[in-house]
Amino acid sequence: MCRKKQPAVLLLLLLVIAFANVTAQQKSIAQKVDSVLKLMTLEEKIGQMNQYNDDHTATGPVTLDNKKQEQIKNGQVGSLLNTVGTERTRSWQQIAMQSRLKIPLLFGQDVIHGYKTTFPIPLAEACSWDLNAIQLTARVAATEASASGIHWTFAPMVDIARDPRWGRVMEGAGEDTYLGSKIAYARVKGFQGNKLGDINAVMACVKHFAAYGAAIGGRDYNSVDMSDRMLWETYLPPFKAALDAGAATFMNSFNDLNGVPATGNKYLQRDILKDKWNFKGFVVSDWGSIGEMINHGNAKNEYEAALSAVTAGSDMDMESRCYKNSLAQLVKDKKIPVALIDDAVKRILQKKFELGLFNDPYKFCNTAREQVALNNPEHVKVAREAATKSIVLLKNQNNLLPLSKNTKTIAFIGPLVKAVKQNKGFWDVEVPGVDSNFIVSQWEGLQNKVGTSTTLLYAKGCDIEGNNKDDFAEAVEVAKQADVVILSIGERRDMSGEAKSRSNINIPGVQEDLLKELLATGKPVVVLINAGRPLVFNYTADNAPAILYTWWLGSEAGNAIADVLFGDYNPSAKLAITFPRSVGQIPIYYSHFNTGRPATNDENRNYNSSYNDESIFPKYEFGYGVSYTSFQYSNLQMSKKKLKANEQIEVAVTITNTGKYDGEEIVQLYLRDKVGSIVRPMKELKDFQKINLKAGESRTIKFIINKEKLSFFNQQLQWVAEPGDFELMIGASSKDIRLKDFFELIN
Ligand code: BGC
Numbered sequence: 001m002c003r004k005k006q007p008a009v010l011l012l013l014l015l016v017i018a019f020a021n022v023t024a025q026q027k028s029i030a031q032k033v034d035s036v037l038k039l040m041t042l043e044e045k046i047g048q049m050n051q052y053n054d055d056h057t058a059t060g061p062v063t064l065d066n067k068k069q070e071q072i073k074n075g076q077v078g079s080l081l082n083t084v085g086t087e088r089t090r091s092w093q094q095i096a097m098q099s100r101l102k103i104p105l106l107f108g109q110d111v112i113h114g115y116k117t118t119f120p121i122p123l124a125e126a127c128s129w130d131l132n133a134i135q136l137t138a139r140v141a142a143t144e145a146s147a148s149g150i151h152w153t154f155a156p157m158v159d160i161a162r163d164p165r166w167g168r169v170m171e172g173a174g175e176d177t178y179l180g181s182k183i184a185y186a187r188v189k190g191f192q193g194n195k196l197g198d199i200n201a202v203m204a205c206v207k208h209f210a211a212y213g214a215a216i217g218g219r220d221y222n223s224v225d226m227s228d229r230m231l232w233e234t235y236l237p238p239f240k241a242a243l244d245a246g247a248a249t250f251m252n253s254f255n256d257l258n259g260v261p262a263t264g265n266k267y268l269q270r271d272i273l274k275d276k277w278n279f280k281g282f283v284v285s286d287w288g289s290i291g292e293m294i295n296h297g298n299a300k301n302e303y304e305a306a307l308s309a310v311t312a313g314s315d316m317d318m319e320s321r322c323y324k325n326s327l328a329q330l331v332k333d334k335k336i337p338v339a340l341i342d343d344a345v346k347r348i349l350q351k352k353f354e355l356g357l358f359n360d361p362y363k364f365c366n367t368a369r370e371q372v373a374l375n376n377p378e379h380v381k382v383a384r385e386a387a388t389k390s391i392v393l394l395k396n397q398n399n400l401l402p403l404s405k406n407t408k409t410i411a412f413i414g415p416l417v418k419a420v421k422q423n424k425g426f427w428d429v430e431v432p433g434v435d436s437n438f439i440v441s442q443w444e445g446l447q448n449k450v451g452t453s454t455t456l457l458y459a460k461g462c463d464i465e466g467n468n469k470d471d472f473a474e475a476v477e478v479a480k481q482a483d484v485v486i487l488s489i490g491e492r493r494d495m496s497g498e499a500k501s502r503s504n505i506n507i508p509g510v511q512e513d514l515l516k517e518l519l520a521t522g523k524p525v526v527v528l529i530n531a532g533r534p535l536v537f538n539y540t541a542d543n544a545p546a547i548l549y550t551w552w553l554g555s556e557a558g559n560a561i562a563d564v565l566f567g568d569y570n571p572s573a574k575l576a577i578t579f580p581r582s583v584g585q586i587p588i589y590y591s592h593f594n595t596g597r598p599a600t601n602d603e604n605r606n607y608n609s610s611y612n613d614e615s616i617f618p619k620y621e622f623g624y625g626v627s628y629t630s631f632q633y634s635n636l637q638m639s640k641k642k643l644k645a646n647e648q649i650e651v652a653v654t655i656t657n658t659g660k661y662d663g664e665e666i667v668q669l670y671l672r673d674k675v676g677s678i679v680r681p682m683k684e685l686k687d688f689q690k691i692n693l694k695a696g697e698s699r700t701i702k703f704i705i706n707k708e709k710l711s712f713f714n715q716q717l718q719w720v721a722e723p724g725d726f727e728l729m730i731g732a733s734s735k736d737i738r739l740k741d742f743f744e745l746i747n
Contacts, residue, residue: 029350029353029354030350032353032358033346033349033350033353034346036101036103036349036358037342037345037346037349039101040101040345042328042331042338042341043074043075043076043328044075044076044100044101044103045341045342045345046076046323046324046327046328046341047071047074047075047076047077047078047324048078048103048316048344048345048348048349049078049315049316049317049323049327049341049344049345049348050076050077050078050079050316050317050321050323050324051077051078051079051080051081051106051108051284051316051317051318051319052065052068052071052077052079052080052081052319053080053081053082053287053319054080054081054082054083054088054092055068056082056083056088056430057082057430058082059081059082059110059287059498060287060288060319061287061288063319063321069095072092072095072096072099072105073095073096073098073099074099075099075100075101075103076324077096077105078103078105078106078316078348079105079106079107079108079152079284079316079348080092080105080106080107080108081107081108081109081110081154081318081319082109083107083109083149084107084109084145084148084149084150084429084430084431084432085148085149085370085431085432085433086147086148086149086364086365086366086367086370087365087367087432088149088432089107089148089149089150089364089365090149090362090365092105092107093105093361093362093365096361097361102361103349103352103358104352104357104358104361105361106151106152106348106351106352106355106357107149107150107151107152107364108150108151108152108153108154108205108284109145109150109152109153109154109429110153110154110155110427110429111141111142111145111150111153111154111155111191111202111429112153112154112155112157112171112427113125113137113141113425113427113428113554114137114140114141114144114383114428114429114554114555115141115144115145115148115150115374115429115431116144116148116374116429116431116434116438116555117140117141117144117379117380117382117383117554117555118383118423118424118425118428118439118554118555119137119140119141119382119383119386119387119554119555120386120387120390120425120551120552120553120554121170121171121425121426121427121532121551121552121554122155122156122157122170122171122172122173123169123170123171123172123173123174123532123533123551123576123577124390124391124425124550124551124552124553124573125137125386125389125390126172126173126174126179126180126183126576127174127390127392127551127573127574127575127576127625128386128389128390128572128573129179129573129574129576129666129688129690130389130690131182131183131185131186132186133385133386133389134183134186134187134190134386135186135187135189135190136190136382136386137190137382137383137386138155138156138186138187138188138189138190138191139190139191139193140379140382140383141153141190141191142190142191142192142193142200142201142202143200143373143376143379144373144374144376144379145202145429146199146200146201146202146364146373147200147364147366147369147370147372147373147374148364148370148373148374148431149364149365149370150202150364151202151203151355151357151364152202152203152205152248152249153191153202153203153204153205154205154207154251155187155191155204155205155207156172156173156183156184156187156188156191156204156206156207156242157171157172157207157208158172158173158180158181158183158184158187158206158207158238158239158241158242159171159172159207159208159211159212159213159235159238159253160172160174160175160176160177160180160213160214160234160235160238161174161175161213161577162175162213162214162577162578162586162587162588162589163213163214163215163217163218163586163587164218164505164533164534164535164577164579164580164586165217165218165219165501165502165503165505165533165583165586166213166215166218166219166220166501166533167220167426167495167496167497167498167499167500167501167502167532167533168212168213168220168496168497168498168500169213169496169532169533169534169577170425170426170427170496170497170532170533170551170552171426171427171497171498172213173238173576174575174576174577174622175576175577175578175589175590175591175622176576176589176590176591176622176685177233177234177235177237177238177591178237178684178685178686178687179576179685179688180237180238181237181238181240181241182241183238184206184238184239184241184242184245185241185242185244185245186245187204187242188204188206188242188245188246188247189245189246191203191204192204192245192246192247192248196248196351196354196355197354197355197356199363199364199369203248203249203281203351203355204242204245204247204248204249205247205248205249205250205251205284206239206242206243206247206249206250206251207250207251207252207253207286208251208252208253208254208255208262208286209239209250209251209252209253209262209268209269209273209283210231210235210236210239210252210253210257210262210268211224211226211231211235211253211255211257211262212224212253212254212255212262213235214226214235214255215255215501218501218586218587219501220254220498220499220500220501221254221255221499222255223255223256223259224255224256224257224258225258225259226257226258228717229678229713229715229717231257232713232717233712233713236272239273240277243273243277243279247281248281248351248354249281249282249283249284249351250269250273250279250281250282250283250284251283251284251285251286252265252268252269252283252284252285252286252289252314253286253289254286254289254292256296256298260298261289261292261293261296261298261308262289263285263286263289263290263292263293263308263309263312263314264290264293264298264299264305264308264309264311264312264314265312266311266312266313268312268313269283269312269313269314270312270313273313274313280347280350281347281350281351282315282316282344282347282348282350282351283313283314283315283316284314284315284316284318285309285314285316285317285318285320286318287318287319288318288319288320289318289320290305290306290309290314290317290320290322290323291305291320291321291322292320293305293308293309302320302321302322302325302326303322303325303326303329303330305320305322305326306322306323306325306326306327306330307326307330307335307336309322309323310323310327310330310336310340310341310344311336311340315343315344315347315348316344316348327341374431374434380555380556383554383555383556384556384559384560384563386554387553387554387556387557387559387560387561388560388563388564388569388571389569389572389573390551390553390560390573391548391549391550391551391553391560391561391564391571391573392548392549392551392571392573392574392575392624392625393546393547393548393564393571393573393625393626393627393628394541394547394548394549394620394624394625394626395541395544395545395546395547395626396545396546396626396628397545397546398545399628400484400524400526400545400546401526401546401548401564401565401567401628402564402565402566402567402570402628403484403526403565403566403567404566405449405450405451405454405566406453406454407450407454407483407484408453408454408455408483409454409455409456409457409481409482409483410446410450410454410455410456410457410482410483410484410485410486411457411458411459411475411478411479411481411482411484411485411486411523412442412443412446412456412457412458412486412488413458413459413460413461413475413478413479413485413486413487413488413514413518414460414461414462414486414487414488414489414511414514414528415460415461415462415463415464415488415489415511416442416464416488416489416490416528416530417441417442417443417458417460417488418441418442418443418458418460419441419442420436420439420441421436421439421493422492422493422530422552423439423440423441423442423493423530423552423553423554423555423557423558424439424493424552424554424555425493425496425497425532425551425552425554426493426494426496426497426498426500426532426552427497427498438555439554439555439557440555440556440557440558440559441557441558442488442528442557442558442561442562443456443458443558444558445557445558445559445560445561445562446486446558446561446562446565448558448559448562449559449562449563449565449566449568450566457478457481457482458478459471459474459475459477459478459479460475461474461475461487461511461514462475462509462510462511462513462514463509464489464490464491464492464508464509464511465492465508465509466509466510467509467510468510469510469513469514472510472513472514472517475514475517475518476517476518476520476521479518479521479523479525480521480523482523483523483524484523484524484525484526485518485521485523485524485525485526486525486526486527486528486565487514487515487518487525487526487527487528487544488527488528488530489507489511489512489514489515489527489528489529489530490507490511490528490529490530490531490535490550491507491508491530491531491532491533491535492508493532493552495508495531495532496531496532496533497532500532503583504583505533505534505535505536505583506535506536506537507529507535507536507537507540512537512539512540515527515539515540515543515544516539516543519543519544524545524546525544525545525546526544526545526546526547526548526565527540527544527546527547527548528547528548528550528561529547529548529549529550530550530551530552531549531551531552532551532552534575534577534578534579534580534620535579536579536580536581536582536583536619538581538582538619541619541620548561548564548565548571549575567628567661570627570628570629570661570662570663570664571625571626571627571628572625572627572663572664572665572666572690573625574623574624574625574666574668574732574733575620575621575622575623575624575625575733576622577589577622578590578618578620578621578622579618579619579620579621580618580619581614581615581617581618581619582614584611584613584614585611585614585615585618588618589622590621590622590623590682590683590734590735591622591681591682591683591684591685591734592681592682593679593680593681593682594679594682595608595609597609599616602615602616602617621733621734621735621736622685622733622734623666623668623685623731623732623733623734623735623736624733624734624735624736625666625733627659627661627663627664627665628659628660628661628663629657629658629659629660629661629662629663629695630657630658630659631655631656631657631658631659631663631665631693631732632655632656632658633653633654633655633667633730633731633732633738633739634653634654634656634739635652635653635654635700636651636652636653636728636730636739636740636741637651637652637653638650638651638652638728638741638743639651640743641741641742641743641744642743642744642745642746643705643743643744643745643746644745644746644747645707645721645745646707647706648704648705648706648707649704649705649706649743650702650703650704651669651702651703651704651705651728651730652700652701652702653667653700653701653703653730653739654698654699654700654701655667655691655693655698655699655700655701656693656696656697656698657693657694657695657696657697657698658696659695660695661695662692662693662694662695663692663693663695664690664691664692664693665690665691665693665732666688666689666690666732667688667689667690667691667701667730667732668685668687668688668730668731668732668733668734669685669686669687669688669703669728669729669730670683670684670685670686670728670729670730670731670734670737671683671684671686671705671709671710671726671727671728671729672684672726672727672729673710673712673722673724673726674724674725674726674727675724675725676712676722676724677714677715677722678712678713678714678715680712683727683729683734685734686705686709687703687704687709689701689703705728705743707721707745710726710745721745722745723744723745723746723747724744724745725742725743725744726742726743726744726745727740727741727742728740728741728742728743
């Protein structure tokens with residue numbers, strides 16, 4: 001018996017030693033930070049809290065500043081953003097090394113969905129529900145970015161987003177708190193790798209703290225007015241999950257939250273993040289957001305804005321220059337204690353030490369390593385796999401897809417067929433010396449796939465926008481010659497993204513008219529919809545026999561689309577965000593409350609909670625997506641029907657692949673708390689599993705229900721599980737519930 005225990009004891013001992021090592025290391029870093037801090041003048045301290053944009057690219061309104069070099073030499077700058085490449089980062093770092101204390105610069109960059117190798121936009125990737133794949137793309141992005149001089153990515157964006165008018169829905173994980181939290185965790189782990197200081201790890205920056213995704217009317221940067229309960233229950237958990245994953249930094253946000261700009265919001269940054277959650281990293285402002293508090297009407301001038309932001313807990317000023325211009329005066333005027341500045345500077349220096357920059361400021365500036373990392377064929381494979389997993393099959397009438405590889409003639413039509421850079425979507429990085437050649441267009445992808453016996457025909461058909469139908473006739477002629485037509489339509493890549501809100505989210509221009517004409521030829525038409533948000537496309541949805549929502553898939557877009565079209569990959573993705581039928585339904589999301597007068601169908605509109613002129617149902621619901629095969633759900637079993645707070649229920653369900661193709665299914669578990677002291681949502685995702693089943697194969701999978709899954713924030717904002725009845729729903733989407741049961745939480 002003693003023997004058996006030995007390995008366990010040994011393991012424990014090793015863990016204790018490892019923990020002691022980490023703590024000792026932290027301690028020694030803290031000591032080093034203190035010793036640097038002691039040497040610093042107030043101006044140098046404030047310098048660490050100041051971040052500038054490089055001159056090359058800008059991701060916000062530019063402030064021209066031709067004295068950057070001089071300021072860096074004077075120790076007045078702690079970080080630069082939008083500086084990429086080993087050569088450029090090295091040359092700036094050399095300037096920093098001429099400063100009195102030689103404190104290295106931090107280089108931050110929006111590495112949102114890949115660096116050189118571009119992965120699907122985050123919203124697309126979220127539709128894979130594949131946490132390993134998501135972590136892996138972040139890992140690869142970090143490997144490339146760190147090899148190219150970057151220390152810090154401004155990602156992941158973990159804002160819950162329920163309004164597709166908001167252009168930045170593309171950048172997050174969609175509408176759901178549970179899925180969003182899992183993805184936030186995976187992305188941070190991916191970016192930061194095993195630990196900061198490793199040569200291929202970059203710091204994550206969780207953004208935008210907080211509630212940025214709930215901008216009124218879906219208009220970017222707009223106000224957010226939200227109950228505390230909604231904030232805690234729906235919007236904050238992904239941030240907490242990212243923190244639990246070890247996120248090094250946070251970014252605050254442009255919006256005001258209930259009248260207080262997030263940047264100057266003490267409740268968010270100090271009370272919640274730094275005190276309650278014990279966050280030890282640092283908070284960077286969003287671009288210029290400290291100065292923008294003047295526009296908000298919450299600060300009279302830069303001096304007041306700096307006072308408000310620094311007091312609230314913003315440690316670094318991105319681009320507004322308010323800290324640089326006002327912090328010293330604020331200290332002199334005794335408006336803030338130096339201790340406040342010291343706290344911010346310590347947090348920043350701590351990360352510079354953890355990254356190993358004090359040992360070697362050029363650690364990430366190895367050009368030979370950069371070349372290898374940016375040309376790694378393994379990364380291309382990861383991109384192709386992630387892209388195939390992100391494509392959502394919305395419709396496949398009469399099993400039109402997958403297409404046969406022996407199809408004689410295929411007409412590939414549409415304004416996006418031959419587009420190259422469009423496939424990257426918004427938020428790509430211009431890597432020095434790299435042009436767009438490596439991005440696989442949809443045309444190229446199809447060419448790579450089909451053999452010599454297939455003829456590929458092309459017509460553009462129309463532009464993305466505008467009313468010009470001159471090229472319709474040619475497209476129709478081309479379609480007539482083909483056995484099958486593939487039509488690639490959608491948005492332009494820069495129609496979604498930051499500052500890309502839209503009040504009309506229909507498929508732009510005459511693209512759906514083109515579809516109408518192509519359908520009139522009687523040829524089978526497969527539609528690919530490229531977009532950074534859920535679009536409204538009722539005509540296409542109701543009339544096209546097959547639809548793949550391809551979002552923006554990144555550098556392997558063409559190959560991935562071809563893989564799915566021809567069945568080399570059986571689509572498995574499910575929507576991470578609800579697709580409305582019309583803009584009038586927005587915001588629309590599955591986990592809504594019931595009303596006192598619920599409407600349950602579109603026929604009865606008699607004094608109930610419905611629209612008089614529109615359905616109450618979305619076009620495609622959260623969690624929806626079909627496959628080339630079919631899955632049957634059976635044999636729901638629960639280990640018990642009553643549980644106490646300290647107990648759990650084991651739920652088992654059998655999934656069978658009843659179709660002809662091997663495939664993956666995302667099995668979703670939803671719960672509904674039937675009666676609560678606060679109204680509870682109609683259903684809430686509480687778990688899921690993505691499983692791979694061969695044709696004909698069956699597997700029983702298990703879920704655990706425990707108190708945590710039954711808890712919510714009550715009126716006093718306590719996290720509680722209230723005794724009572726719960727409904728358990730297992731399904732293939734939030735609507736397509738296949739199996740149900742009930743259980744009770746007892747005292
Ligand atoms: C965006 C941030 C981004 C920053 C730097 C801002 O406009 O809101 O998400 O990280 O610019 O590019």
